[in-house]
Amino acid sequence: MDDSALTIPLFPLGTVLYPGGVLPLRIFEPRYVAMVRDCLAHDSLFGVCLIRAGFEAGKPAIPHGIGCTARIARCEETGPNRFSLVARGESVFRIDRHWARDDGLLMGAVTLADPPDPTPLPERFRGLRELLERAIAEHGAERFPSPTRLDDAAWVAFRVAELLPVPPERRQRF
Structure with a gap:
């Protein structure tokens, strides 16, 4: 991790987001509606973290200490204070500390990780490339970043x- 410190809203979920990953979300809780409106107004990031304890809805969950920043790639307001959006993962971060605002939105002081240098896929992992090529062909390129x-x-x-x-939890360890 480098010294790229940042304060961002955190969105604890029951899923893991990786850099470059695509995450469809339906937003309806007031704290997250406000977060989405703010992110759209300022083209700002939020953090996606796997829930370590608690639940996606209700009082703020306790996140794992590592997450991924996300930026809203597409967004549609589907009703009053309801959004359907697609977020894209950008950078891995470590949560240095977190707290809940009065409205229940979890905030975090995070440190961004240096992105990995582009590394050619070693020949011994060619089978993984072929697996992804088949998955993209079968499921459609739009399901992949x-x-x-x-x-x-x-x-x-x-x-x-x-x-x-x-x-x-296993994805989190990856």
């Missing part, structure tokens, strides 16, 4: 981790 970077080891690793049928 673009541009596809099938020769970038980190991009391939993140996409394979998204596809594996493992519990969220």
